[in-house]
Amino acid sequence: MSKKKHEPKFHIAKRDALDWWKSWLIRICAVAAALIVCALVTVVLTGENPIGVYVKMFEGAFGTKRRIWSLVQNIAMLLCVSLAVTPAFKMRFWNIGAEGQVLAGGLATAACMILFGNKLPSVALYALMIITSCLAGAVWAVIPAFFRANWKTNETLFTLMMNYIAIQLVSYFTYIWSVPKGSGQIGVINQSTRSGWMPSLGGYDYLLNILVVAGLTVFMFVYLRSSKQGYEISVVGESENTARYVGIDVKKVIIRTMLLSGAICGIAGLLLVSGTDHTITRDTAAGRGFTAIMVSWLAKFNPLYMVLTSFLIVFLQKGAIEISTTFGLNSSFSDILTGIIIFFIIGSEFFINYTIKVHNSKKGEKES
Amino acid sequence: MEEQKNAAIELRNITKTFGKVVANKNVSLCVNRGEILSILGENGSGKTTLMNMISGIYFPDEGQIFIDGKEAIIASPKDAFDYKIGMIHQHFKLVDVFSATENIVLGFEEEGGYNIRRSAERILAISEQYGFHLDPMKKVYEMSVSEKQMVEIIKVLYRGADILILDEPTAVLTPQETRNLFDILRRMREDGKAIVIITHKLHEVLSLSDRVSVLRKGEYIGTVETAKTNEAELTEMMVGKKVSLNIERSEPENPKERLVVRNVNCRDRNGVQILKDVSFTARSGEILGIAGIAGSGQRELLEAIAGLQALQSGEIFYYDPETGEESNLRDKTPLQIRDMGVRLSFVPEDRLGMGLVGNMDITDNMMLRSYRSGKSVFVKRKPPRDLAQHIIEQLDVVTPSVNTPVRRLSGGNVQKVLVGREIAASPTVLMAAYPVRGLDINSSYLIYNLLNRQKKAGVAVIFVGEDLDVLLELCDRIMVIGSGKITGMVDGRTATKEQIGLLMTKTDGGETHE
Numbered sequence: 112m113s114k115k116k117h118e119p120k121f122h123i124a125k126r127d128a129l130d131w132w133k134s135w136l137i138r139i140c141a142v143a144a145a146l147i148v149c150a151l152v153t154v155v156l157t158g159e160n161p162i163g164v165y166v167k168m169f170e171g172a173f174g175t176k177r178r179i180w181s182l183v184q185n186i187a188m189l190l191c192v193s194l195a196v197t198p199a200f201k202m203r204f205w206n207i208g209a210e211g212q213v214l215a216g217g218l219a220t221a222a223c224m225i226l227f228g229n230k231l232p233s234v235a236l237y238a239l240m241i242i243t244s245c246l247a248g249a250v251w252a253v254i255p256a257f258f259r260a261n262w263k264t265n266e267t268l269f270t271l272m273m274n275y276i277a278i279q280l281v282s283y284f285t286y287i288w289s290v291p292k293g294s295g296q297i298g299v300i301n302q303s304t305r306s307g308w309m310p311s312l313g314g315y316d317y318l319l320n321i322l323v324v325a326g327l328t329v330f331m332f333v334y335l336r337s338s339k340q341g342y343e344i345s346v347v348g349e350s351e352n353t354a355r356y357v358g359i360d361v362k363k364v365i366i367r368t369m370l371l372s373g374a375i376c377g378i379a380g381l382l383l384v385s386g387t388d389h390t391i392t393r394d395t396a397a398g399r400g401f402t403a404i405m406v407s408w409l410a411k412f413n414p415l416y417m418v419l420t421s422f423l424i425v426f427l428q429k430g431a432i433e434i435s436t437t438f439g440l441n442s443s444f445s446d447i448l449t450g451i452i453i454f455f456i457i458g459s460e461f462f463i464n465y466t467i468k469v470h471n472s473k474k475g476e477k478e479s
Numbered sequence: 480m481e482e483q484k485n486a487a488i489e490l491r492n493i494t495k496t497f498g499k500v501v502a503n504k505n506v507s508l509c510v511n512r513g514e515i516l517s518i519l520g521e522n523g524s525g526k527t528t529l530m531n532m533i534s535g536i537y538f539p540d541e542g543q544i545f546i547d548g549k550e551a552i553i554a555s556p557k558d559a560f561d562y563k564i565g566m567i568h569q570h571f572k573l574v575d576v577f578s579a580t581e582n583i584v585l586g587f588e589e590e591g592g593y594n595i596r597r598s599a600e601r602i603l604a605i606s607e608q609y610g611f612h613l614d615p616m617k618k619v620y621e622m623s624v625s626e627k628q629m630v631e632i633i634k635v636l637y638r639g640a641d642i643l644i645l646d647e648p649t650a651v652l653t654p655q656e657t658r659n660l661f662d663i664l665r666r667m668r669e670d671g672k673a674i675v676i677i678t679h680k681l682h683e684v685l686s687l688s689d690r691v692s693v694l695r696k697g698e699y700i701g702t703v704e705t706a707k708t709n710e711a712e713l714t715e716m717m718v719g720k721k722v723s724l725n726i727e728r729s730e731p732e733n734p735k736e737r738l739v740v741r742n743v744n745c746r747d748r749n750g751v752q753i754l755k756d757v758s759f760t761a762r763s764g765e766i767l768g769i770a771g772i773a774g775s776g777q778r779e780l781l782e783a784i785a786g787l788q789a790l791q792s793g794e795i796f797y798y799d800p801e802t803g804e805e806s807n808l809r810d811k812t813p814l815q816i817r818d819m820g821v822r823l824s825f826v827p828e829d830r831l832g833m834g835l836v837g838n839m840d841i842t843d844n845m846m847l848r849s850y851r852s853g854k855s856v857f858v859k860r861k862p863p864r865d866l867a868q869h870i871i872e873q874l875d876v877v878t879p880s881v882n883t884p885v886r887r888l889s890g891g892n893v894q895k896v897l898v899g900r901e902i903a904a905s906p907t908v909l910m911a912a913y914p915v916r917g918l919d920i921n922s923s924y925l926i927y928n929l930l931n932r933q934k935k936a937g938v939a940v941i942f943v944g945e946d947l948d949v950l951l952e953l954c955d956r957i958m959v960i961g962s963g964k965i966t967g968m969v970d971g972r973t974a975t976k977e978q979i980g981l982l983m984t985k986t987d988g989g990e991t992h993e
Contacts (some may be wrong), residue, residue: 208939289858336855342843342850349836353785356825356833357847358814 112259121469134463141275141459145452152447164434171433172426182429184317187248187324188383190421192403194331194414195375198368200404201335201412202348204259208426210400211277212251212373213457218281223389224307225288230313236307248377249370251277251285262360274400278393285392288398299389309386320386327375332414344368427452485514485599486548487642487673488533493542495528502528506699508692509820510642515664515674516727517684519717520694521919523889526677527546529694530644534566535559565635566644571627575620579613583634606635609666612910615794625656626771636920643667644675649683654947654980661687681710693717700891717918724954726927729935734762736798736910738784744792745783755777756964763800766930768954768971770947777943778828780909785825786813797821798935800907824906826898830911834897837886839869841878844885845900897903899931909933912943929952947976961985
């Protein structure tokens, strides 16, 4: 061997479990690093003062009372969908069809409002809306679950395809129910009578939405942590073999969990249509079905942490919209900033799980 | 040291750590040409890590490697190959649909390009030289385990390796195949090759190697000449203290039929028949051993009894120890079996993939068996936590706390948790598949004692093992399974290893494992 070989400069090794405060320190550092990179990108691309940009972002989210309400409402909606997908992901069922499940629930709600609004007593109407929206979301989720449980079909593709069906169904009914006919828009449903609208509590339009989601958060936390069904979900997710070995009916758990997951997505659809938009369009779910996956994973499937992660993501979105209008920047710019920040946050998980060791370049010399 | 002059490979002060775990600490050893060196150590003593550093899979944190007296930097398997080092891994890395020859030349650039016929001739020449019996055109999927191993060995010889490292090569072989392999290795030694064999089987070390290097918990303990040592001394070096290697075997007390398996047939998902007309009886108060080459249907047999494997035909009868009532376990799910009052405990081969959930803590793993009890929709964590505490104390499980995920525990401790839980259910039938695989000597004997205690308590114990010496010491009767058929039932007190070895390869049809 004449060729001189060099030892590798560094290698990557798995860490032991970190103390919780150390891992949070890494995460905070990641956010700080992300803000610095964003500032650099801002200066280079736009020439604006980055501090001013950050101040505007903050104002965009918290600037006025109205904005704060809108922020919290958006957090609640994202959180609701995140809660819905969490049991599925905990079971390692890759449900990327929350978008469609939300739309299915929303479409059912809109149908009730349009067909039975002003005709049924409001209690009956609300009951009908709740039942049909849950049912619609659950059906949308259970179809892929049924095929997965019985024939091991790929749930990722299946749930994704179900999204397109839901979107096209909404398009179809938007045309059927459009007001005025042929306009291709449904417009605000029952605007004068407010029939089927979520009641506003104490004059706050979104308060009921927020309370419902808060209730769901607590429910999901307790369900996953302390209930027998939640325990079964964890076992099936970790190892289907172990589940079978201890006599858990894996098919039943998959189907039951997806029914629950879909039903909560249906509720999210209900809250969006009846409690927020009072109409339905193809964009009612607004990508939340996908963003929710990120919220859920970042929070490691803990519903309480999800409050934080959904706050973070909604805050970034709101702030980004604000700066793009104030500074007259292309709206894509805000997406760039959001992307950088999320990249850093996800990247920090690598440093929490792994450590990088740099080799001493002088061979044979022992380092203390 | 005169060894240094002609040492084929020498390690000096090699240290390697993974996180906080020190896998190797200041290990120094050397291998000469024309010599077989055994590296002996319990599981987790760092044998494989050390060899992986020689073969370029890991890079040492500290220390040097010398080849023929010159320092070598081995940063990749390619570098190792340039130094003529060949490693035969425990798990074979072969393409099933390729022939032996195709596998051997795969990824190897030869002068004159790819010529399968010429390669096959070279392979035959190598086979003849060292005494392999291998058809170069045979497809890997048609091969027995020992043939696959031969392909792996020829592969490194074909590439010109003269330093060979074999990682636990006999773990998957029958006694006859092992003897055959040893003959081949001896011929290679005569040819001047340096051979390192990793093992934890003492009798193999004594019969094959010239020198033995012992590792314990990552540290180098010493090297002795095989001719000047014995089993007791090696064990002491390996474990660090004197260990009595005797299993107390009591006479079965009042054995009664507990489990009767009659004419069981079953197929796997691909329709291949894995159990053929299997019939046997397991009696209370005795340990029934099951011997056989790995993958001969042992797992399916136990899973069939546990309700995890559908049967094509056949019956499985269980006799209640108190009432003597007969119940048929065929086509019952594990849950139904439990609801019938059959206390069947099962320690599966795949501990973390089946017996336990790796990411859950000890408490939640205890709960796997008991979480259903009670009408509440919520789980109660108090009783399983108490059970977890109890098992940790009783079986000396080394764990930071009951809240540690079991995958972070060492193999022996994982097994103690699993066996502890299964015994806690006070079973009437206890099935254990390879319960000591990967365990150190102390843990292994602890498990044997636990099984013996269950036997004394009147449990019908079924023990699937791979080490024939252990089977012969522990079991009252030994059933031998070969390719899904029961090929014999022998008395554990009178049978010999050779007798069992022959039964393991016996099949009543044409195909035989050579």
